[in-house]
Amino acid sequence: xxxxxxxxxxxxxxxxxxxxxxxxxxxxxxxxxxxxxxxxxxxxxxxxxxxxxxxxxxxxxxxxxxxxxxxxxxxxxxxxxxxxxxxxxxxxxxxxxxxxxxxxxxxxxxxxxxxxxxxxxxxxxxxxxxxxxxxxxxxxxxxxxxxxxxxxxxxxxxxxxxxxxxxxxxxxxxxxxxxxxxxxxxxxxxxxxxxxxxxxxxxx
Amino acid sequence: xxxxxxxxxxxxxxxxxxxxxxxxxxxxxxxxxxxxxxxxxxxxxxxxxxxxxxxxxxxxxxxxxxxxxxxxxxxxxxxxxxxxxxxxxxxxxxxxxxxxxxxxxxxxxxxxxxxxxxxxxxxxxxxxxxxxxxxxxxxxxxxxxxxxxxxxxxxxxxxxxxxxxxxxxxxxxxxxxxxxxxxxxxxxxxxxxxxxxxxxxxxxxxxxxxxxxxxxxxxxxxxxxxxxxxxxxxxxxxxxxxxxxxxxxxxxxxxxxxxxxxxxxxxxxxxxxxxxxxxxxxxxxxxxxxxxxxxxxxxxxxxxx
Numbered sequence: 001x002x003x004x005x006x007x008x009x010x011x012x013x014x015x016x017x018x019x020x021x022x023x024x025x026x027x028x029x030x031x032x033x034x035x036x037x038x039x040x041x042x043x044x045x046x047x048x049x050x051x052x053x054x055x056x057x058x059x060x061x062x063x064x065x066x067x068x069x070x071x072x073x074x075x076x077x078x079x080x081x082x083x084x085x086x087x088x089x090x091x092x093x094x095x096x097x098x099x100x101x102x103x104x105x106x107x108x109x110x111x112x113x114x115x116x117x118x119x120x121x122x123x124x125x126x127x128x129x130x131x132x133x134x135x136x137x138x139x140x141x142x143x144x145x146x147x148x149x150x151x152x153x154x155x156x157x158x159x160x161x162x163x164x165x166x167x168x169x170x171x172x173x174x175x176x177x178x179x180x181x182x183x184x185x186x187x188x189x190x191x192x193x194x195x196x197x198x199x200x201x202x203x204x
Numbered sequence: 205x206x207x208x209x210x211x212x213x214x215x216x217x218x219x220x221x222x223x224x225x226x227x228x229x230x231x232x233x234x235x236x237x238x239x240x241x242x243x244x245x246x247x248x249x250x251x252x253x254x255x256x257x258x259x260x261x262x263x264x265x266x267x268x269x270x271x272x273x274x275x276x277x278x279x280x281x282x283x284x285x286x287x288x289x290x291x292x293x294x295x296x297x298x299x300x301x302x303x304x305x306x307x308x309x310x311x312x313x314x315x316x317x318x319x320x321x322x323x324x325x326x327x328x329x330x331x332x333x334x335x336x337x338x339x340x341x342x343x344x345x346x347x348x349x350x351x352x353x354x355x356x357x358x359x360x361x362x363x364x365x366x367x368x369x370x371x372x373x374x375x376x377x378x379x380x381x382x383x384x385x386x387x388x389x390x391x392x393x394x395x396x397x398x399x400x401x402x403x404x405x406x407x408x409x410x411x412x413x414x415x416x417x418x419x420x421x422x423x424x425x426x427x428x429x430x431x432x433x434x435x436x437x438x439x440x441x442x443x444x445x446x447x448x449x450x451x452x453x454x455x456x457x458x459x460x461x462x463x464x465x466x467x468x469x470x471x472x473x474x475x476x477x478x479x480x481x482x483x484x485x486x487x488x489x490x491x492x493x494x495x496x497x498x499x500x501x502x503x504x505x506x507x508x509x
Binding site: 055058079086092131159160192194 | 216219220222223226227232233234235241243244245246247248249250251254257258260265266267268269270271272273274275276321323324325326327328329348349350357377378379380
């Protein structure tokens, strides 16, 4: 038997809180924006360029591009900021929860677009870069409206994807992880440099 | 008693193994399929000290800069299948004037397990790295390790056992994808044994066992190990070596005998005396003229026509 629509489960429509010329709603929006402008942290927001094609098999972009950064302000709190040491080196496992009012977003970044997973944020005072790994809305805080974006941030992973991706990195040092490659080459040559053998059988 | 020695068998093997992977590259391609950038994949051996990582990252930056490769040792196991005669001596050099030998006993075979961990942001990066490694293992390859203090060079077999992915498939809100692979290798290397400096000037006889070797500190400055020696040095010596001069005075009673004379005048023997029997038993330096003298000396027979 086909499932029949059940009109009894349809949510009621709230016509009470029409946003057009809703001064109370504008007041709350303005309050949130003002609060963020006063107490927020200045960041550079990089929107991930949606025109870059994906590899359909692996579902990834190796040429990830970002639009020009936009300065805005956000409020954030730090959930965890552990440093992890492994054979790969030292890495930050920070998890930040970032709040940006939708009014601030529309004023500074885009009137029509919303934040996306994959965008990047550079926190100026911290001089660190983060990826947006999750986007959500805050709870309904006024007139049943969600008025704040919540962004979950993790440390940005650099991988020489594009010029704009490299530009996110604000350090002046070359964008390459630490490696022993040159040292290994020197040491290996002092042990045996394979010059007296047909090294085509070796992996060189 | 053994003296101090340190041939860096493990370290040298590791360096040569890492040398296999120090020139791995990945390329970035544009949308038309043309390579626009070549990146050499950083390789390190780890884990290192925390302080090292802290200094290398300027004490602040903890960014993940990918791709990256890191190797670590997972195990060291004795390999009985490659065990050879442990008492066989390998002569490095002989000094006929000083009547001394430098040699070492057969090395001990050990299998060293190595994991090469690869971490990349993109799966296609992993593809490129694997394709630059896998074709060169069938499933083994060879590296060479040279020990200058022993003047010994070894071909060490490196076997690729398997490649294992470590992919994040279930991602919570705060998670994001990690692309890690591990390639497991077995390095069939050897642990070198102490250097033996064997002379004939000593007064103590030896059976050739390491237990009877007199300890010689690396600096040879006394009974205690001295300082100032170089890494990789050190060794032992055995007194009363097996190097023996051929003491037979050659008599050549014909032009033919002169032409057939042996060119070796010194040979090695297990005997500690300069006896003609040892020469016969060893069979070294034994020629027609010596046979005549041997028969006369031992049996009193004149076999010379």
